Amino acid sequence: MTTPARRPAADQALPDPDARCEVRCLHPQEVAQARAEQPGPADIEAASTLLKVIADPTRLKLLSALRTGELCVCDLSAVIGLSESAVSHQLRLLREQRIVTVRRQGRVAYYRLLDAHVTTLIGGVLDHLRGPVPA
Amino acid sequence: MTTPARRPAADQALPDPDARCEVRCLHPQEVAQARAEQPGPADIEAASTLLKVIADPTRLKLLSALRTGELCVCDLSAVIGLSESAVSHQLRLLREQRIVTVRRQGRVAYYRLLDAHVTTLIGGVLDHLRGPVPA
DNA sequence: AGTATACCTGAGCAGACGCTCAGATGTCCC
DNA sequence: GGGACATCTGAGCGTCTGCTCAGGTATACT
Numbered sequence: 453m454t455t456p457a458r459r460p461a462a463d464q465a466l467p468d469p470d471a472r473c474e475v476r477c478l479h480p481q482e483v484a485q486a487r488a489e490q491p492g493p494a495d496i497e498a499a500s501t502l503l504k505v506i507a508d509p510t511r512l513k514l515l516s517a518l519r520t521g522e523l524c525v526c527d528l529s530a531v532i533g534l535s536e537s538a539v540s541h542q543l544r545l546l547r548e549q550r551i552v553t554v555r556r557q558g559r560v561a562y563y564r565l566l567d568a569h570v571t572t573l574i575g576g577v578l579d580h581l582r583g584p585v586p587a
Numbered sequence: 588m589t590t591p592a593r594r595p596a597a598d599q600a601l602p603d604p605d606a607r608c609e610v611r612c613l614h615p616q617e618v619a620q621a622r623a624e625q626p627g628p629a630d631i632e633a634a635s636t637l638l639k640v641i642a643d644p645t646r647l648k649l650l651s652a653l654r655t656g657e658l659c660v661c662d663l664s665a666v667i668g669l670s671e672s673a674v675s676h677q678l679r680l681l682r683e684q685r686i687v688t689v690r691r692q693g694r695v696a697y698y699r700l701l702d703a704h705v706t707t708l709i710g711g712v713l714d715h716l717r718g719p720v721p722a
Numbered sequence: 723a724g725t726a727t728a729c730c731t732g733a734g735c736a737g738a739c740g741c742t743c744a745g746a747t748g749t750c751c752c
Numbered sequence: 753g754g755g756a757c758a759t760c761t762g763a764g765c766g767t768c769t770g771c772t773c774a775g776g777t778a779t780a781c782t
Contacts, residue, residue, distance in 0.1 A: 477665035503642030530612035
């Protein structure tokens with residue numbers, strides 16, 4: 453959405469110096485628009501939390517391993533080469549974010565992916581890494 | 588891919604105790620498959636770095652603000668309510684990850700989104716937050 | 723009952739992260 | 753040239769994070 457007024461416009465976009473709402477800015481109009489369309493702080497925080505959980509290398513390995521199907525904790529530990537304790541800690545975060553779910557059978561806990569969004573999301577990241585920039 | 592052999596099968600799946608490749612696991616076959624389909628460490632690390640850059644609340648606000656069009660540093664500073672120094676630091680990370688690009692006009696630096704992937708990616712995250720789990 | 727197994731959880735510590743502060747660079751205007 | 757401005761950058765510090773270690777809980781087997 454390239455706005456028509458793309459030029460600097462700093463000379464005439466600042467009618468009076470006293471109009472500085474909070475801090476100085478060169479394009480008050482576009483700043484006001486950007487502020488209006490900004491998501492709420494709660495949404496930002498929630499999105500950040502979810503993305504941080506997915507962003508960790510260990511948890512990325514866990515999610516990638518679970519693409520093939522459900523696995524138990526000690527299997528996951530063997531796949532990614534980390535202690536069962538560490539895996540259990542990370543799986544808890546993935547459960548809290550509703551990314552994986554658990555099915556308990558006896559003393560074994562089978563984990564599987566809960567959300568297809570995450571899979572496509574990681575796919576999009578890999579697209580970004582490999583291919584050139586689309587737009 | 589629910590394998591037919593879902594039962595514990597630990598007694599006969601471990602022919603000899605010495606066969607423990609690295610660590611113990613309940614389903615060696617599925618572990619081997621998951622390990623085979625696991626992305627390379629470099630890909631995991633790159634995806635993690637990219638996602639971490641996007642996951643930070645401040646940078647999420649910056650990216651969200653840039654959806655409306657290109658903005659300069661002090662504008663971005665005004666939109667998200669943070670010092671220009673902090674904004675500049677974060678923009679550097681976004682540049683390094685090829686998420687935003689800069690167009691310099693005189694002493695003003697105009698930043699804009701470089702990759703449509705990121706926009707759709709954030710949209711996917713918001714979908715995950717709002718809607719119920721699709722699959 | 724008693725032992726072994728699979729998993730979970732709290733404490734503690736090394737490393738990474740994001741902000742502020744101070745200074746440097748490059749550009750515009752007089 | 754001199755000053756103001758927009759931006760960039762390095763140092764430093766408080767905070768957060770992810771691992772290991774030790775112990776706890778629940779289930780299966782003899």
